[in-house]
Amino acid sequence: MAEEAKFRCLRCGHEFIAPYDKDNPQERSCPKCKSNSVRRARER
Amino acid sequence: MMDVGRHPRIKLLAYSEVEEVSGYVGNFKVKVRKKARYVDEEECTACGDCVEVCPVIRPDEYQMGLSSRRAIYIPFPQGVPSSYIINIEECLGVQPIACGKCAEKCDKGCIDFDMKDQIVELEVGTIIVAVGMEVYDPTPLDEYGYTRFENVITTLEFERLIDSGGPLEGHFARPTDGKMLKRIGFIQCVGSRAERRGNPYCSNICCMNTVKDSLLLRDHYPEIDITVFYLDMRAFGKGFEDLYKRSKDAGVRYVRGLPGEVKEDPQTRNLLVTVENTTACRLEEHELDMLVLSVGLEPREDSKTIQQLLSLSRTTDGFFLESHPKLKPVDTSTRGVFLAGCAEGPKDIKESVTQASAAAARAQIILNQDKIPIEAITPIIDYDLCNFCGRCARVCPYGAIVDVDPKRKVPPRVIEAACAGCGTCSAECPVGAITQRHFGDEQIFAQLEAMLGERPEEKIVVFACHWCSYAGGDMAGVSRLQYPPSARVIRTMCSGRTGERFILRAFTLGAPIVLVSGCHFADCHYINANRWTQRRVERLWDRLERASIRPERLQLEWISAAEGQKFARTMRELEEMRKKVTPEEIEYTKQVLAEKV
Ligand SMILES: Cc1cc2nc3c(=O)[nH]c(=O)nc-3n(C[C@H](O)[C@H](O)[C@H](O)COP(=O)(O)OP(=O)(O)OC[C@H]3O[C@@H](n4cnc5c(N)ncnc54)[C@H](O)[C@@H]3O)c2cc1C
Ligand code: SF4
Ligand code: SF4
Ligand code: SF4
Ligand SMILES: [Zn+2]
Numbered sequence: 001m002a003e004e005a006k007f008r009c010l011r012c013g014h015e016f017i018a019p020y021d022k023d024n025p026q027e028r029s030c031p032k033c034k035s036n037s038v039r040r041a042r043e044r
Numbered sequence: 045m046m047d048v049g050r051h052p053r054i055k056l057l058a059y060s061e062v063e064e065v066s067g068y069v070g071n072f073k074v075k076v077r078k079k080a081r082y083v084d085e086e087e088c089t090a091c092g093d094c095v096e097v098c099p100v101i102r103p104d105e106y107q108m109g110l111s112s113r114r115a116i117y118i119p120f121p122q123g124v125p126s127s128y129i130i131n132i133e134e135c136l137g138v139q140p141i142a143c144g145k146c147a148e149k150c151d152k153g154c155i156d157f158d159m160k161d162q163i164v165e166l167e168v169g170t171i172i173v174a175v176g177m178e179v180y181d182p183t184p185l186d187e188y189g190y191t192r193f194e195n196v197i198t199t200l201e202f203e204r205l206i207d208s209g210g211p212l213e214g215h216f217a218r219p220t221d222g223k224m225l226k227r228i229g230f231i232q233c234v235g236s237r238a239e240r241r242g243n244p245y246c247s248n249i250c251c252m253n254t255v256k257d258s259l260l261l262r263d264h265y266p267e268i269d270i271t272v273f274y275l276d277m278r279a280f281g282k283g284f285e286d287l288y289k290r291s292k293d294a295g296v297r298y299v300r301g302l303p304g305e306v307k308e309d310p311q312t313r314n315l316l317v318t319v320e321n322t323t324a325c326r327l328e329e330h331e332l333d334m335l336v337l338s339v340g341l342e343p344r345e346d347s348k349t350i351q352q353l354l355s356l357s358r359t360t361d362g363f364f365l366e367s368h369p370k371l372k373p374v375d376t377s378t379r380g381v382f383l384a385g386c387a388e389g390p391k392d393i394k395e396s397v398t399q400a401s402a403a404a405a406r407a408q409i410i411l412n413q414d415k416i417p418i419e420a421i422t423p424i425i426d427y428d429l430c431n432f433c434g435r436c437a438r439v440c441p442y443g444a445i446v447d448v449d450p451k452r453k454v455p456p457r458v459i460e461a462a463c464a465g466c467g468t469c470s471a472e473c474p475v476g477a478i479t480q481r482h483f484g485d486e487q488i489f490a491q492l493e494a495m496l497g498e499r500p501e502e503k504i505v506v507f508a509c510h511w512c513s514y515a516g517g518d519m520a521g522v523s524r525l526q527y528p529p530s531a532r533v534i535r536t537m538c539s540g541r542t543g544e545r546f547i548l549r550a551f552t553l554g555a556p557i558v559l560v561s562g563c564h565f566a567d568c569h570y571i572n573a574n575r576w577t578q579r580r581v582e583r584l585w586d587r588l589e590r591a592s593i594r595p596e597r598l599q600l601e602w603i604s605a606a607e608g609q610k611f612a613r614t615m616r617e618l619e620e621m622r623k624k625v626t627p628e629e630i631e632y633t634k635q636v637l638a639e640k641v
Contacts, residue, residue, distance in 0.1 A: 010585070010596045011617060025575045027565035027602060035617070037599045039585050 011035035049124035057164065058085075058125060065171070065353045068444070068462035069380030070416060074166045080159040082130035083116070088154045090118065090126045094146035100134050104211075108201045110219075111211030116146050116155075121209055130155070170380045170407035173364060174400060175350060177386035180235030180242060180339040188231065188337055193308045194219045195315055196335045198234075199253060206260065216265065218334045220313040225268060225333035228261065229317060230254045231303060232274040236340030245361050247340030248390040251278045254338050255287050258296040270296045271330060273303055273319055281392070299328070306335060341390040354381050355442055360566040363389045367569065368511070374403040377464065377571050378442065379418075382406050420481045421465030421537060423458055429477035430455050436469035436478055441571035445469060466570035467541025471580065476545065483536050488546050492553055495532040500554030501630055504618050506533045507542040509574075512563035512604050519608030520615075527615035530622060531559075538562065540573030544584055547598060552637045556625035557597055557618050564602040574602070591636045597625060 005020035009030035016031055020040065028038040048054055057076055064075035100115035115134040118126065136143035137157050147155040179200055182190045190196050195218050197205070208214035218225045232250060235242035251274070258270050277298065279288040292298060303319040309331075317330045343362035344350075351358055355378045357365040364387050367375035374382050382403035385396035410416055423436075423445075432453045437445040444463040448456035470478040470485075479485050496503060508514040514535045520527060536542060539562025550558045560581055562574045578600065585595035599618060603610050 010599065011621075025565075025578055027578075033617075035599075035614075036601050037596075039582065039595065 006041040007038050008041045009033060009035055010037040010039055015041060045122055045124045056124065058123075059129065060164070062350075062353060063163075068442075068459055069378075069410060070169045070461060072168045072171060072380065074168055074171070076164045076166060078162040078164050080132070080161050081127070082132060082135070082155060082157060082159050083128045084154040084156065085125045085127040087152050088127035089152070090128065092128075093149050093151070094128060094155065097145040097149045099143065099145065100136060102131075102134055106204075107211045108198075108204050110201065110204055128154075169411050170382065171354065172382045172384055172400070172403045172407060173350060173354065173356070173376070173387050174384040174403075175344055175347075175387045177341045177363075177390065178344050180247075180342050182234050182337050182339055184241055185234065185337075187305050188234070188303070188335070189306045189308065189315075190337060193306070193313075193315060193335075195308075195313055195333065196306065196337065198337050198339045199230075199250065199257070200339065202257060202336045206257075206264075216261075224265070227269045227271070227330075227332045228334045228336065229315075229330060229332045230257070230270075230272045230336045230338055232272065232277075232338045233302065234337040234339045235342075237275065243340060243342060243361065245390070246278065248278075249392045250338040250340060252281070252284055252287070252392065254336075255279065255284075255291045257336070258291045259287065259294065262291075262294045262296065271332070272296060272298045273317070274298060274300060275302060276300070281394070299323075299330075341386060344387075354378055355571055356381065357568060357571050358566070359389075361389070363387065365567070374399055374406055377569055379461070379464065380407075380410060416461065418460055418463075419465055421467075421483060422460045422463045423467070423469050423478045423480050425456060425458065426477045426479075427455055429475050430473075431475055431477075432456075433474060435472050435474060439468050439472045439576050441466065441468065441573050464570055466538035466573040467536060468538065468570070468573045468576050471541055471543035472576060480541060483541055485543075485545065488534060488536075489549055491534050492546070492550050495534075496550065496553040496555055501556055501625070501627060502530055502622075503532050503555060504530045504557045504559060504615070504622055505550040505555045506531050506559045506561060506615075507539065507546065508533050508535055508603075509539045509562040509569075510535055510537045511569045512567055513539070513561035513601070513611070515605035516561075516603040516607045516611040519605060520611040521608075523608045525608055525612040527612040528619040530619055531615050538568075538570045538573045539577040540570060542577060542580070544580060544587075547584060548637055548640075551593070551597070551633050554630050554634060556630055557599060557622045559599045559601060559614070559618060561601045561603050561614075564604055567604055591640065593633050593636065594629070596621065597633075 002019040004017050006017055008015045012033040014030050014032040029036050030038055049056055057078055059081055060076050060078045062074055063077050065072060067073045094116050095114050098114035098116045101112050103109035104111050104113040106120040116128050116130045118128055204210040205212055206216050217223055236247040254272055261268055261270055277288060279285045299321050300323045301319045301321050303317045305318045307316040315332045315335050317332060319328050321328050347362055357377050359365050364383050366373050366388055367377060376383055384400035384403040432448055432450050432455055434448045434450050436456055437448045442462050442464055444459050445456045447454055467480045467483055470480045539560060542560050547558050562577055568574045581600045584598055588595045601614050
């Protein structure tokens with residue numbers, strides 16, 4: 001199974017989980033507001 | 045085909061595969077594996093004596109397995125060169141049980157079991173990709189019963205059955221009993237225009253292919269009852285509507301609705317098709333003798349290999365991407381490489397030939413020149429600053445930067461003819477040793493200083509790529525879409541050019557919000573340069589956060605040339621965000637970044 005990661009939309013603040021592959025960048029869009037300003041939320 | 049084979053200036057390498065391509069426009073080096081045919085193609089006269097004695101019988105792929113061939117065969121009757129070939133995997137001649145009957149039979153001694161693959165090296169100035177397409181396999185659409193019922197066939201199999209050179213020698217009949225049929229049905233859009241199963245796009249050729257097949261049947265077998273099940277018939281080309289009308293006038297029945305289920309009567313092997321006729325608003329059942337699935341077209345499975353060999357881009361559908369849909373429809377992102385036919389997308393023969401002629405003409409323009417002009421947007425390297433790290437060469441989508449070697453401290457060299465001018469190398473150089481002609485660092489900085497010189501807190505800085513997002517902004521303009529006047533746009537050829545330095549400079553000059561925008565991933569005009577843009581923005585988000593600056597102030601958006609609406613909406617949303625950025629925040633950012641940059 002593909003690895004998953006948590007993402008946060010920098011437009012509307014929505015957080016979601018999506019497949020993630022470090023070596024294979026994907027075009028991402030926020031499922032709520034459709035913005036592409038989607039950042040991987042890092043665990044601190 | 046014959047003309048091509050005989051043409052004195054065309055060298056045809058049949059049964060061959062391109063293995064390696066290096067170089068650049070005007071100077072490509074191509075390595076081709078010419079596979080062993082085990083028959084001397086120059087000497088073979090295609091007399092067919094060998095075939096009669098070959099004991100191996102296999103399904104004939106060209107006839108869709110509807111008839112058989114031997115291990116020594118001609119792949120299809122019109123094939124050029126017209127010479128036999130041995131499928132060595134199937135041949136018994138070289139197996140432990142040596143056969144060699146064909147070699148004994150051939151008077152001319154054309155058969156050579158020891159023949160080896162040859163590697164042919166070519167030097168060419170331009171390359172045209174015309175690898176065509178594949179046909180959708182309807183097996184997953186189980187409701188149509190393609191794998192369960194012998195009388196359900198595809199359009200490709202239908203073509204073979206009705207062809208005078210086909211397995212039935214043109215005596216059309218149904219597969220289960222070899223009898224003439226009375227009722228035939230066609231189902232359109234099989235594997236096309238489907239989001240979940242199959243492909244989302246229209247395959248372009250299947251409506252007219254069915255119209256053509258229906259007229260062919262009408263001409264040859266007027267007694268057959270023909271029904272076509274469709275979503276909507278697309279007869280858009282020259283003379284197509286006329287053909288469609290002729291088909292309807294000839295009594296072909298068109299039922300709007302795609303069947304939900306196909307069953308077989310085990311006694312008669314007839315097919316029972318249930319369909320909702322959406323014009324008549326009723327559920328109908330049709331009993332047919334044969335059903336033809338109008339299968340769509342797909343990109344070839346090996347498209348990725350060709351994409352990598354030639355540094356090409358592909359659309360989300362998987363077909364090869366043209367350089368510009370209107371202005372450069374047969375060019376590709378790699379200079380000197382052109383597209384023709386279904387490699388670029390589903391199309392009919394006329395369109396394929398038109399495109400092939402255009403591609404040949406475009407290639408000829410290059411071949412007729414001793415020197416080719418290139419756009420003055422290539423990189424300039426400052427060798428005093430360069431530390432030979434090699435990052436520029438690693439990120440260049442075209443392999444246009446060569447020689448650089450960190451260990452031996454060899455500096456990079458730009459092959460300007462191969463460079464497409466995306467500017468990614470300039471943006472990624474860690475020491476600012478590269479700049480781009482006409483999109484130089486100083487030029488971009490000057491634009492930033494001009495736009496943020498007065499009341500910067502009221503501006504949104506937008507970096508837009510020439511091909512998509514800038515054109516999307518244009519589209520918003522010509523569509524008279526309203527968006528706030530705060531946006532200030534800087535155009536670069538590719539979003540790949542938008543370096544960290546530009547973004548940070550915008551913030552240090554007091555910009556409240558910066559937007560980096562470019563083409564959607566699948567539309568990148570520089571193969572994959574916008575992946576580097578995304579990585580860079582992600583790096584900057586981290587960096588801003590570490591400096592206690594809200595990463596939200598740097599925004600990223602992929603906007604196509606057609607997405608004027610998206611451009612306008614983004615600007616409206618960013619304006620709302622801009623209003624929330626406080627003067628203190630802007631001041632703090634300026635101070636922190638001024639210390640760091
Ligand atoms: C069932 C069916 C019916 C159709 N009926 C009609 C019709 O009636 N009228 C019409 O106008 N159009 C029709 N079409 C569409 C027509 O087939 C296409 O328009 C046409 O074949 C496109 O030509 P092409 O040269 O792009 O591709 P292709 O015809 O697919 O030719 C590509 C060639 O490249 C070769 N190739 C692929 N990869 C490589 C490689 N790596 N190295 C070397 N060679 C390679 C392939 O073997 C093939 O020979 C029909 C299509 C189908 C499927
Ligand atoms: S050409 Fe016709 S049959 Fe083919 S996918 Fe388009 S609409 Fe469907
Ligand atoms: S990225 Fe910059 S420093 Fe590194 S090799 Fe290229 S030009 Fe030199
Ligand atoms: S501008 Fe783009 S294509 Fe040209 S050398 Fe730099 S990275 Fe390669
Ligand atoms: Zn969002």
